[in-house]
Amino acid sequence: MEQGDFALSDQEFDRVKARLYAEAGIALSDSKRTLVVSRLSRLLRLLNLGSFTAYIDYLERQADAAARQEFINALTTNLTRFWREEHHFEHLTGYVGQLMKARPTASEQRLRIWSAGCSTGQEAYTIALSLLEAYPELKRWDFRVLATDIDTRVVAEGAAGVYAATELAGLTPARARLFEPYGDGRIRVPAQVRDLVQFKVLNLVNGPWPMRGPFDAIFCRNVAIYFDKPTQTEMFSRLGELLAPGAFLYIGHSENPGSGASRFRGVGKTVYQLTAPARARNAA
Ligand SMILES: C[S@@+](CC[C@H](N)C(=O)[O-])C[C@H]1O[C@@H](n2cnc3c(N)ncnc32)[C@H](O)[C@@H]1O
Incomplete structure (x- = not known):
């Protein structure tokens, strides 16, 4: 965990996983926990929210389409290259x-x-x-x-x-x-x-x-x-x-x-x- 990152409880991690699965079909494994914390902490800071619970509550209220899209963007893995395979x-x-x-x-x-x-x-x-x-x-x-x-x-x-x-x-x-x-x-x-x-x-x-x-x-x-x-x-x-x-x-x-x-x-x-x-x- 980096300085400024937020703590993520098991219950919050489960809510993040459920939300990503429902939105994008992506099934996050437990090994992605550190990645989730670092990528989403940046978004919490931008939204001025104090915890993952507040963040997920915010996303679930569905009010902010841009924030919901940023959540997906933050958790995709985009590795690629020219002439791959x-x-x-x-x-x-x-x-x-x-x-x-x-x-x-x-x-x-x-x-x-x-x-x-x-x-x-x-x-x-x-x-x-x-x-x-x-x-x-x-x-x-x-x-x-x-x-x-x-x-x-x-x-x-x-x-x-x-x-x-x-x-x-x-x-x-x-x-x-x-x-x-x-x-x-x-x-x-x-x-x-x-x-x-x-x-x-x-x-x-x-x-x-x-x-x-x-x-x-x-x-x-x-x-x-x-x-x-x-x-x-x-x-x-x-x-x-x-x-x-x-x-x-x-x-x-x-x-x-x-x-x-x-x-x-x-x-x-x-x-x-x-x-x-x-x-x-x-x-x-
Ligand atoms: C690892 S990249 C693969 C890129 C390229 N196809 C390649 O093989 O080099 C996986 C891509 O799948 C996209 N992706 C994941 N879930 C998706 C979904 N539900 N619908 C559309 N694209 C999705 C991600 O955003 C990411 O850019």
Whole structure:
């Protein structure tokens, strides 16, 4: 505990956990207690509240939507990076090559990919950069990447597309050259790539999803690890409903769509293909 942090009783910790689970489906483990204290103490100070009980009472009165959103933002884990789990982008590139051959006419040349739980946007931009690098002709397609996250702060950062130069560490020089200097030592995703990616705030657990699909691929990586099994199963099932038949779901290395999501067939390391036909749907 740091100086200025508030004490958190077991009962208060249980209330924090219940609230986060109800709002975001995130099941906090007991090992996150120190993290909860340090991240939320800052918010208590900003609100001028004297205890966690006062803080949770305040959130539960539902009066302050911004404070409730800050609570979620403070407790999400947003670790990500460009070309994380590179094999997914190689697989996607191969699949999109096949799709492009199967969609030769202008009216068919539509490609939709969703980065669900996109954090600060590196995953969505890696999708766009990888595909444009492999297939420059995609610039003439109706090609869009949707990037969504529950955390409003990361969505805003992603939309700006500006990153610390250290984000380029570990990338090949050719990939590092895809970014532009931003002028203050940071780097930026070029405008023509930013324009392909649409960022939106979306809760994957609660409430309706406005998009109708179908998506040619969905990346939902390192998101389900924060959920319990029933929440994971429900989310993967909903994702399956938005995938085109034969399209792919990419998930994190320690995740599994589970037995409830039997419509998915594992086709490689954490790559799943939709096999069963999804419900009838219209184009987005
Ligand atoms: C570890 S990051 C993963 C980022 C990226 N997908 C990757 O693998 O590099 C997990 C993201 O899931 C988001 N998240 C957690 N619960 C969510 C929910 N209920 N709805 C939408 N996004 C959620 C968090 O805000 C966080 O940005």
